[in-house]
């Protein structure tokens with residue numbers, strides 16, 4: 001799916017009833033089979049923007065288009081993965097993964113085939129009958145990804161999906177996500193505040209600044225999609241990280257002061 005975000009502005013009312021502009025005149029596109037990462041300091045509006053694209057929030061101004069048509073509210077063609085994966089605790093991994101398929105009303109046989117296919121894809125084979133409380137953080141995240149993929153969405157939205165994981169699990173999940181992405185080639189919008197993660201995953205990185213959230217720069221990561229972390233690409237990889245950090249540093253310092 002091709003996504004166009006056109007002139008999106010979002011204002012909220014703060015506790016004192018004053019208008020706060022969280023996002024101001026945001027324009028960008030996500031091409032078919034493109035992995036776009038939104039990066040920026042705390043409070044720059046990354047989650048707000050992702051929620052607007054996902055139809056969970058409506059913009060104050062501007063529009064979002066899916067394949068040229070104005071999007072309206074939640075759309076069955078979207079798969080969404082949040083930081084806190086809300087698996088249903090009384091359902092097994094398998095039952096959680098097929099949740100969206102049940103809602104779509106497809107046959108039991110197809111639910112079983114698709115559910116198993118995506119459970120295998122995320123590396124949870126053997127855990128079909130486990131309950132969420134029996135899973136590690138990384139496994140829960142895998143189950144959440146399988147659930148989002150099972151509906152075979154046209155657009156995948158991910159909001160800091162690995163930020164609750166320890167550093168090692170996070171690295172492994174990033175690798176795994178790229179492997180999965182290479183198989184599905186889904187148009188993806190991914191939010192993170194982790195610059196290395198952005199450079200590792202993205203075709204393009206959109207750097208946002210804060211107060212109000214605006215696009216500061218869009219950077220194409222001109223490295224092969226797999227093996228970016230290998231020695232031969234290290235200098236270029238580090239240059240991208242530095243370039244993005246230089247764009248964010250000032251805002252990040254301000255965010256830190258404001259707490």
Ligand SMILES: Nc1ncnc2c1ncn2[C@@H]1O[C@H](COP(=O)(O)OP(=O)(O)OP(=O)(O)O)[C@@H](O)[C@H]1O
Pocket residue numbers: 012013014020022040041042043044045046047048049193
């Ligand atoms: N429901 C809301 N009501 C009022 N203000 C809000 C609301 N949601 C977000 N904001 C404000 O909008 C701005 C952007 O918030 P948002 O959560 O999108 O930023 P973010 O970049 O995702 O931050 P973080 O990295 O800390 O999650 C912030 O100033 C935030 O306080």
